Amino acid sequence: MSPVIQIAGLGKRYASGHRALKNIDLEIRKGEIFALLGPNGAGKTTLISIVCGIVTPSEGTVQADGHDIQTDYREARAKIGLVPQELTTDAFETVLATVTFSRGLYGKPPNPAFVEKVLRDLSLWDKRKSKIMELSGGMKRRMMIAKALSHEPEILFLDEPTAGVDVELRRDMWRLVRSLRDNGVTIILTTHYIEEAEDMADRIGVIIQGELILVEEKASLMKKLGKKQLTLNLAEPMSEIPSVLGEWSLELKDEGNELLYVFDANAERTGIPSLLRQMSDLGIAFKDLNTEQSSLEDIFVSLISERRES
Numbered sequence: 419m420s421p422v423i424q425i426a427g428l429g430k431r432y433a434s435g436h437r438a439l440k441n442i443d444l445e446i447r448k449g450e451i452f453a454l455l456g457p458n459g460a461g462k463t464t465l466i467s468i469v470c471g472i473v474t475p476s477e478g479t480v481q482a483d484g485h486d487i488q489t490d491y492r493e494a495r496a497k498i499g500l501v502p503q504e505l506t507t508d509a510f511e512t513v514l515a516t517v518t519f520s521r522g523l524y525g526k527p528p529n530p531a532f533v534e535k536v537l538r539d540l541s542l543w544d545k546r547k548s549k550i551m552e553l554s555g556g557m558k559r560r561m562m563i564a565k566a567l568s569h570e571p572e573i574l575f576l577d578e579p580t581a582g583v584d585v586e587l588r589r590d591m592w593r594l595v596r597s598l599r600d601n602g603v604t605i606i607l608t609t610h611y612i613e614e615a616e617d618m619a620d621r622i623g624v625i626i627q628g629e630l631i632l633v634e635e636k637a638s639l640m641k642k643l644g645k646k647q648l649t650l651n652l653a654e655p656m657s658e659i660p661s662v663l664g665e666w667s668l669e670l671k672d673e674g675n676e677l678l679y680v681f682d683a684n685a686e687r688t689g690i691p692s693l694l695r696q697m698s699d700l701g702i703a704f705k706d707l708n709t710e711q712s713s714l715e716d717i718f719v720s721l722i723s724e725r726r727e728s
């Protein structure tokens with residue numbers, strides 16, 4: 419699929435001297451949901467802000483749908499909608515006026531029917547005459563999305579769209595993001611909720627200390643880096659692991675009632691059949707067993723700790 423955003427050699431050094439981004443190369447494909455993950459201060463907001471023309475890059479280039487964000491700013495910016503982390507709008511304005519005005523800012527002719535559709539899709543039509551300050555936190559967030567969609571952008575950036583919202587609203591937001599994608603909008607989101615990326619993203623980028631250390635299809639990332647854990651509930655508790663089982667690097671849990679074996683889910687030979695055979699030779703019986711796949715969260719945490727150690 420053709421890239422809708424092309425980022426090449428992008429770097430940012432703030433006036434303080436801090437290098438927030440280092441040599442970022444990234445292509446976002448048309449119509450995908452791309453999740454950018456990274457710990458606090460990794461550079462996610464800086465990256466988004468550069469693409470949206472709020473922060474100037476120190477080096478490198480960015481093109482949005484073929485338009486350079488610096489030399490062809492207007493065209494590039496018109497393609498993009500941004501939902502920032504913070505509410506950045508006049509609290510005394512009404513919902514309808516805010517969204518209508520925002521559309522005008524991008525030079526788009528008025529289109530009340532379109533604005534109505536956006537507000538209805540976001541369950542805000544009934545609130546169109548309310549002042550922003552009268553909305554609940556969740557409504558304010560939806561209003562920010564409506565505002566970002568008002569000029570019919572092809573690319574939507576969502577910076578922490580569900581930070582601090584309740585579970586139900588988070589699910590609503592996910593549904594909304596998916597329906598936008600189904601309508602052809604490319605979505606780039608940053609999130610601290612790994613579950614969110616796991617659930618929604620087609621591809622995932624991990625940014626740590628200003629470096630994009632990994633970009634992968636979510637499915638292959640989980641397959642490639644995923645580990646599985648086998649838990650055996652023992653018939654009798656075990657005080658220590660017999661030395662002949664040393665080669666499996668097992669762990670005892672739950673006061674010796676559980677034996678844990680972590681293995682590479684993609685390995686040709688997991689070692690499980692021979693482990694079970696050895697155990698049976700030793701007369702160690704188990705009542706039950708289950709396996710668990712590691713989550714994206716486990717993968718993310720191990721990537722970060724690897725990075726800290728290197």
Ligand SMILES: Nc1ncnc2c1ncn2[C@@H]1O[C@H](COP(=O)(O)OP(=O)(O)OP(=O)(O)O)[C@@H](O)[C@H]1O
Pocket residue numbers: 432433434436438456457458459460461462463464465
């Ligand atoms: N205007 C600025 N001047 C100087 N340093 C800045 C500025 N804005 C951000 N930074 C620094 O750049 C780094 C990256 O910040 P950024 O906000 O991009 O991170 P982030 O990944 O979005 O973090 P979070 O998840 O906390 O939102 C941080 O160390 C931050 O302190």
